[in-house]
Amino acid sequence: MFSERPVLLKxxxxxxxxxxxxxxxxxxxxFTFQGAYCGLVxxxxxxxxxxxxxxxxxxxAVSFSxxxxxxxxxxxxxxSLPVVTWAINSNTLPxxxxxxxxxxxxxxxxxxxFVNVPLExxxxxxxxxxxxxxxxxxxxxxxxxxxSPVQFxxxxxxxxxxxxxxxxxxxxxxxxxxxxVVSWSKGSEALTNGTPYQISSDTxxxxxxxxxxxKFLLQNxxxxxxxxxxxxxxxxxxxxxSISNSSLLSSHNGTIVTLTWEVPPTSVVxxxxxxxxxxxxxxxxxxxxxxxxxxxxxxxxxxNRSADIFILDPNLTYMxxxxxxxxxxxxxxxxxxxxxxxxxxxxSAITGIAAGIPCGILFLLLLGGFIYCxxxxxxxxxxxxxxxxxxxxKAVTSQTETTPHNLLTGGLKSPPDYNRLQQxxxxxxxxxxxxxxxxxxxxxxxx
Numbered sequence: 001m002f003s004e005r006p007v008l009l010k011x012x013x014x015x016x017x018x019x020x021x022x023x024x025x026x027x028x029x030x031f032t033f034q035g036a037y038c039g040l041v042x043x044x045x046x047x048x049x050x051x052x053x054x055x056x057x058x059x060x061a062v063s064f065s066x067x068x069x070x071x072x073x074x075x076x077x078x079x080s081l082p083v084v085t086w087a088i089n090s091n092t093l094p095x096x097x098x099x100x101x102x103x104x105x106x107x108x109x110x111x112x113x114f115v116n117v118p119l120e121x122x123x124x125x126x127x128x129x130x131x132x133x134x135x136x137x138x139x140x141x142x143x144x145x146x147x148s149p150v151q152f153x154x155x156x157x158x159x160x161x162x163x164x165x166x167x168x169x170x171x172x173x174x175x176x177x178x179x180x181v182v183s184w185s186k187g188s189e190a191l192t193n194g195t196p197y198q199i200s201s202d203t204x205x206x207x208x209x210x211x212x213x214x215k216f217l218l219q220n221x222x223x224x225x226x227x228x229x230x231x232x233x234x235x236x237x238x239x240x241x242s243i244s245n246s247s248l249l250s251s252h253n254g255t256i257v258t259l260t261w262e263v264p265p266t267s268v269v270x271x272x273x274x275x276x277x278x279x280x281x282x283x284x285x286x287x288x289x290x291x292x293x294x295x296x297x298x299x300x301x302x303x304n305r306s307a308d309i310f311i312l313d314p315n316l317t318y319m320x321x322x323x324x325x326x327x328x329x330x331x332x333x334x335x336x337x338x339x340x341x342x343x344x345x346x347x348s349a350i351t352g353i354a355a356g357i358p359c360g361i362l363f364l365l366l367l368g369g370f371i372y373c374x375x376x377x378x379x380x381x382x383x384x385x386x387x388x389x390x391x392x393x394k395a396v397t398s399q400t401e402t403t404p405h406n407l408l409t410g411g412l413k414s415p416p417d418y419n420r421l422q423q424x425x426x427x428x429x430x431x432x433x434x435x436x437x438x439x440x441x442x443x444x445x446x447x
Contacts, residue, residue, distance in 0.1 A: 041065050043064070043065075045061035048142060049144070055118075058114050059113040061111045067134045070130055071088075072127065073127070073128050078140065083104060088108070088109070103121065121145055124143075125141045126138055147177050149230060152172065154171060154236050156168065158268050158269055159302065166209070166213060168238065170205065170221060172204055180225040184203075185221070216238045217239065217268070239266050239267050241268060242267050243332075243333075243334045254340075257308075259337065267331075269302045269324050269331075271300060272299070274300060276309070277318070277320075314340075316340050318339055
């Protein structure tokens with residue numbers, strides 16, 4: 001029987017190494033070189049902090065070693081969200097996040113390229129390479145996208161402080177990275193903190209204090225937003241209290257109306273007076289002197305842009321308007337809004353009718369004259385004696401010639417001239433007709 005004890009082969013170096021078969025040496029060398037792949041390493045090419053201007057193209061470049069054709073995955077915000085995955089030298093298309101396909105591209109060596117990079121792509125990006133059985137490696141980049149200040153519209157707000165002063169706040173904010181610094185000026189004079197100007201700690205807001213609104217309107221203010229990449233300047237011209245547009249909406253039963261209005265963006269307004277013309281509202285008595293005059297029925301703060309009015313009689317007619325105010329200074333009233341069954345004609349319609357009455361009268365006079373001329377000409381044409389035709393004139397002449405010069409007594413006709421009738425054709429002065437009866441001849445007689 002064979003013994004189950006293991007047989008130990010004892011080899012001595014270097015004499016026994018020379019007796020190894022060529023096949024064994026091949027396997028040994030293969031394992032030796034594969035051991036080099038166990039150290040898969042991905043490294044950044046260049047700095048890991050990358051700054052770029054918005055709209056540019058930029059590449060986060062990497063290189064790798066230790067394994068052929070690894071799988072590459074790019075993450076945004078430190079492994080929190082994969083945005084690109086691809087196996088190098090693979091025939092399949094890279095898997096790119098659907099929301100980022102217009103911006104992100106992956107290079108053949110695994111580097112990540114941004115095309116027309118937007119400002120919001122500022123973040124940390126991590127690349128990870130893996131190879132089955134050979135481990136993984138990663139490195140991280142910080143991408144900062146910068147932009148110069150862009151066009152912006154300053155915002156103007158107005159309030160009244162505890163001392164009764166008007167406070168006009170102008171705010172200038174421009175999208176930019178690095179964040180833009182704002183400076184303020186009045187004309188060519190640079191403004192700093194101090195009465196009557198207050199600048200916020202982040203420099204984006206200027207407050208102007210005063211009791212008289214006209215003081216604000218006489219000045220031109222400028223805000224300048226700048227960072228290392230550029231700057232933008234805007235001029236702010238303040239205007240007095242005003243309303244740019246207004247409208248009225250009635251409830252279905254006509255007892256409640258809602259007034260809405262708009263204010264120009266640079267208008268200085270601290271409040272609004274809602275005025276009405278017409279009968280008293282139900283349940284409220286006012287001391288207006290006349291139904292034909294507007295009177296204030298309620299006040300609204302400068303931040304409001306609408307007001308509800310209660311309670312109207314749907315059978316009566318009311319008119320409303322809004323008066324913008326800056327403390328005691330009033331601006332032009334809004335358009336007049338009318339509601340009720342007896343709305344009648346508007347002022348423009350009445351003006352049009354008044355202007356049209358003289359034109360209508362003139363038109364009627366012209367029309368009457370034209371008709372009279374046509375009628376007169378028609379009657380005149382009927383009374384006109386036109387020249388007699390030659391045939392009629394001949395008949396009249398013949399009649400005159402046959403009338404006897406000496407009238408017969410007793411009203412008897414003279415006997416015919418038989419001698420004349422018996423003349424030969426050659427003796428007659430006029431040939432007799434060959435057919436037809438002769439025309440009748442009228443003879444004038446006197447009784």
